[in-house]
Amino acid sequence: MSQREFSSFRAEGVAAGRRRAKEGERQDWSVNVARRIMHVDMDAFYASVEQADRPEFKGKPVIVGGARRGVVSAASYEARRFGVHSAMPVFQAKRLCPGGIFLPVRMGRYKEVSKVVMDILCGISPLVEQISIDEAFVDITGTEALHGSPESLGRRVKSQIRAATRVTCSVGIAPGKFVAKIASDIHKPDGLTIVEDDRVEAFLAPLPVERIPGIGKKTSEALRSLGVRAIGDVLRFPASFWVKRLGAWGVKLHERARGVDPAPVIAYSQAKSCSAEDTFPEDVDDVETLEKWLFVQSEEVGKELRRESFRGRTVTLKVKFADFSSITRSHTLREATDCTQLIFGTASRLLRALKLNRKVRLVGVGVSNLSAMPEQKPVFSDSMLVRQRKLDRAMDRIHERFGHGALRRGRVLGFESPADEEGDP
Structure with missing residues (x-):
């Protein structure tokens, strides 16, 4: 999933999560009840x-992705037989x-x-943690009386x-x-795998150690130098051995190899x-063209923040060059904002x-250091910022009702971007 796609998904996930939180998802399960977590992918x-x-x-081999210079967002299993995978150019x-669709x-x-999928999952448990558009964890602990066995x-x-x-x-249920x-x-596609408590270590033992989250290339090389290639190999050494070499991470490594994971499902x-x-x-070396992209992105980010009543203080610019090297630059504002013009102005200055003395392959803008901000009445009703915020909200309403291309700001009039195609059949 691309950053553009996930940022759009995340906004709706936040809203759904907030609604569920108000309904009281958290339950205090008895310590005597065997914990059961379902992962749906x-x-x-x-x-x-x-x-x-x-x-x-x-x-047929179906490949979903962007334009010629974009990346693959998803590939059907028929396409994967040719070596195609997500994130591939x-x-x-x-x-x-070549015969792909x-x-x-x-x-x-x-x-x-x-949404249909998540609604089904919410119907079986109040504890559903949606971690991307196509996967979620569900805490089904203690639901046997209601739903039957984990397998059924x-x-x-x-x-x-x-x-x-x-x-x-x-x-997967574990x-x-x-x-x-x-x-x-393990058994994709259309698989169902259940790992009982007394089978966790045996299930993990033969799998590559890289399956443990947090193990990157350097850690993998270090582990292999010790003869640790499978998860089970970690347990040939006591926890104290790993603590001496990896500190706090050594404790987590040993726990993961045993299948210990107390992390709760957070709705x-x-x-x-x-x-x-x-x-x-095509690679771009014109600053004005880059700024048009930044403005479209700033408008998208600002709209998402406003929709979810968030504002952020830190604006970050990302630039990837034609040689695939990349840099980021950030600036923290004095006050949190959701204003498109302020986000763009900050990114443009960065x-x-x-x-620039090289051609650019990719550009992006982000806002972080977020806080939930209820609408407040401005102190100075005629300020430029207030006018900009009124304009933002008017544009949001028009785009929501008539589509992104219904009204354009003068800065990007005639400029085409992926946002103009979103939602097309």
Whole structure:
């Protein structure tokens, strides 16, 4: 999933999470009840939705992604046989799979299907933690009297999702989130894997140690130098051994190898940032063109913040060059904002301070250091900021009712961007 897509998804997830939080999801389970966490992961989600909506694509290599210079957002299992995978550049996917069916991202449609899936999950437990548009954790601890065994519940969830969306999912059920997520991936697509408490270590033992979250390339190399290639190899050494070498991380490594993961399923967590970025059809070396992209992105980020009643203090500019090197620059404002013009103005100043001497492949803007901010009456009703905020809200209402292309600001009049295509059939 691209940053643009996820930032759009996240805003709706935050709103849904806030609603669920008000309904009182948290429950104090008895310590005597065996913990059961379900991880539901949709199979090749975007590509599967396209195949469901267009039966003529069933069984064919479907690749969902951006323009020629973009990246693959999803690949059907038929396309994966050619080596195509998500985050791969589209031009590379076309070389690997010349007969592939390349389709644009229809984010609006995927969000519709995602909502159906999440509604089904919320119907079985009040504790649903949506971690992306196509996956979620569900705490099903102590629900056997209501839903039957974990296996029967897992099968029923899979059946309900497939009936409602015509898309399959894979389900993993285990005592903790970490193991449940691994379990859902074992028998993809359309899999169901249940790991009982007394089988956790045996389940994890043969898997590559890189399956443990937080193990990057350097840590992997260090572990392999000790002969640790599988998760089970970690347990050949006592916890004290790992603490001496890795400190606090050594404790976590040893716990994960045993399958210990007490992390709760959290139905709502506040967004930490929101951002948008775009890879260009052609490399760009013109600052004015880059600023037009930044303005479109600033408008998208500002709209998301306003929709969720968030404001942020830190504006970050991201620039990736033609040689794939990248830099970021940030500036923290005195007061939190959701104003498009202020976000753009800050990002633009950061851009011009770079004094670019290379062509640019990608640019993005983000706002972080967020806080929930209720609407406040301005002290100075005729201030420029107040007028800008009124303009922002008027634009938001028009775009929501008539689409993004219904009204454009003068700065980007005639400028085409991916936002103009979002939601197209």
